[in-house]
Amino acid sequence: MALIPGILAKARTASLPRILIVGGGAGGLQLATRLGSTLGRRGQAHIVLVDRLPTHFWKPLLHEAASGHRDPASHTIEYAAQAKRYGFEFVQGELKSVDRARRVATIGAVLDNDGTQIVPQREVPYHDLVLAVGSVTNFFNVPGAARHALPLEHVGHAEDFRKRFLAACAKINHLADAPGAPLVRPVCINVIGAGATGVELAAALRHAVGQLAAYRFRALDPDRDVQIRLIEGTARVLPVLDPRISARTRAQLERLHIEVLTDTRVASVEEDAIVTSTGAVLPADMTIWAAGVAGPAMLRTIEGLALSASNQVIVTDTLQTPDDPHVFAFGDCAACPAGGSSRYLPPRAQVAHQQAVYLSQAFARRIAGKPVAGFVFRDSGTVVSLGESGALYQADLRVRDRSVIVDGLAASGLYRLLYRKHLLGVHGTRHTLLQTLGQFLQRYNRPSIKLH
Numbered sequence: 535m536a537l538i539p540g541i542l543a544k545a546r547t548a549s550l551p552r553i554l555i556v557g558g559g560a561g562g563l564q565l566a567t568r569l570g571s572t573l574g575r576r577g578q579a580h581i582v583l584v585d586r587l588p589t590h591f592w593k594p595l596l597h598e599a600a601s602g603h604r605d606p607a608s609h610t611i612e613y614a615a616q617a618k619r620y621g622f623e624f625v626q627g628e629l630k631s632v633d634r635a636r637r638v639a640t641i642g643a644v645l646d647n648d649g650t651q652i653v654p655q656r657e658v659p660y661h662d663l664v665l666a667v668g669s670v671t672n673f674f675n676v677p678g679a680a681r682h683a684l685p686l687e688h689v690g691h692a693e694d695f696r697k698r699f700l701a702a703c704a705k706i707n708h709l710a711d712a713p714g715a716p717l718v719r720p721v722c723i724n725v726i727g728a729g730a731t732g733v734e735l736a737a738a739l740r741h742a743v744g745q746l747a748a749y750r751f752r753a754l755d756p757d758r759d760v761q762i763r764l765i766e767g768t769a770r771v772l773p774v775l776d777p778r779i780s781a782r783t784r785a786q787l788e789r790l791h792i793e794v795l796t797d798t799r800v801a802s803v804e805e806d807a808i809v810t811s812t813g814a815v816l817p818a819d820m821t822i823w824a825a826g827v828a829g830p831a832m833l834r835t836i837e838g839l840a841l842s843a844s845n846q847v848i849v850t851d852t853l854q855t856p857d858d859p860h861v862f863a864f865g866d867c868a869a870c871p872a873g874g875s876s877r878y879l880p881p882r883a884q885v886a887h888q889q890a891v892y893l894s895q896a897f898a899r900r901i902a903g904k905p906v907a908g909f910v911f912r913d914s915g916t917v918v919s920l921g922e923s924g925a926l927y928q929a930d931l932r933v934r935d936r937s938v939i940v941d942g943l944a945a946s947g948l949y950r951l952l953y954r955k956h957l958l959g960v961h962g963t964r965h966t967l968l969q970t971l972g973q974f975l976q977r978y979n980r981p982s983i984k985l986h
């Protein structure tokens with residue numbers, strides 16, 4: 535008898551139009567939550583979220599996880615719990631292929647840590663498919679880069695990097711601590727790409743070295759023993775932002791003893807060095823690649839999808855693919871026209887967030903048989919965090935084509951608000967306030983950096 539409600543529920547959902555969202559990142563999780571708590575709860579659609587991982591971690595925090603300033607365990611959201619709370623279904627697995635003619639997605643098998651299969655490969659039918667699979671690192675075919683440089687795409691990468699970074703600090707601390715210690719070469723960490731990710735990571739690492747020296751590695755001299763280098767191919771750091779932000783950021787990075795090399799193209803990456811296009815050889819104990827993103831290779835396997843030069847799915851302003859109105863794409867994996875121009879919107883959390891809000895409303899209107907207008911991005915500015923050294927915020931004013939730059943406490947506050955805004959979108963006000971309080975108490979009671 536206990537099975538009957540379950541069977542009835544299954545029969546009910548089977549007859550509903552199924553919206554299949556693949557990717558539970560900055561955009562996908564917001565969309566699944568919004569659609570689940572509206573169309574899903576009202577019985578108007580069956581919302582299914584697929585992700586290759588069981589938990590969500592907001593990607594813009596990855597550099598803080600890599601430096602040890604954020605413990606991912608305190609900031610992950612379990613998809614299954616979110617699904618139960620907000621009326622959608624969660625399926626774990628990696629999207630492998632899509633049969634657009636049959637409207638069926640193939641989700642790969644789930645394996646345990648030993649490679650033993652837990653759940654086999656499955657087919658999931660859909661009425662509408664929403665691709666929100668994010669982006670991967672673009673190594674631009676630089677020889678050795680994919681092999682020797684570390685990417686920063688998910689928590690696993692951040693944790694790998696943090697452990698290597700901690701081990702390097704422990705090693706040099708031990709060498710410096712030995713009686714009559716000989717002079718040793720500093721640990722050399724190279725960050726390639728001085729966009730927002732590279733800049734934020736370099737600054738966070740410099741602060742982390744200082745904190746590790748204060749807590750644990752007492753013989754370590756942060757400036758002498760750990761060399762952090764930021765390498766940029768164009769003429770300035772943060773090349774897409776206002777030149778005044780670039781100049782201020784560079785000055786601040788140099789005050790933090792970060793070596794900034796602009797106009798420097800990386801020709802190859804080796805295990806222990808970077809070779810530039812002018813033939814200079816820069817020693818490297820660790821190299822992080824933060825120089826660009828592209829759409830995941832898997833997108834190329836979906837027959838008939840038009841892709842941009844960066845391998846992103848080309849979409850119209852309604853975020854649908856031009857040839858198939860049942861396939862949508864948004865966030866980093868989509869090439870969405872920027873205001874009718876020939877440019878595409880940048881791969882940013884802000885874009886993914888606004889598109890998720892737009893799509894949730896657009897699906898509701900479609901189901902109600904109402905017309906749907908195109909997506910319009912409203913740029914609310916860019917914040918770049920320099921960790922304890924503050925943050926810089928740039929907003930482009932529509933009036934007279936001017937940019938406003940804000941720094942100090944206001945910019946740092948704005949930076950912190952971004953994450954809270956994401957939490958508000960996935961948790962609602964009460965839960966976000968409780969979580970913020972919990973995280974604040976945790977930070978108050980723990981060291982400012984992860985020490986193991």
Ligand SMILES: Cc1cc2nc3c(=O)[nH]c(=O)nc-3n(C[C@H](O)[C@H](O)[C@H](O)COP(=O)(O)OP(=O)(O)OC[C@H]3O[C@@H](n4cnc5c(N)ncnc54)[C@H](O)[C@@H]3O)c2cc1C
Nearest residue numbers: 557559560561586593594628629668865866881882883884
């Ligand atoms: C270190 C760092 C700092 C950043 N800082 C900022 C910032 O300050 N401001 C800003 O606006 N942006 C920032 N960004 C960019 C921002 O994180 C992305 O633009 C945003 O996360 C894109 O959201 P998304 O939903 O498209 O993809 P993601 O958030 O990347 O989510 C993609 C999801 O898809 C899943 N997935 C991938 N492939 C598959 C598959 N085949 N099958 C199933 N699931 C799959 C992944 O597990 C993931 O959950 C930063 C990025 C990084 C790396």
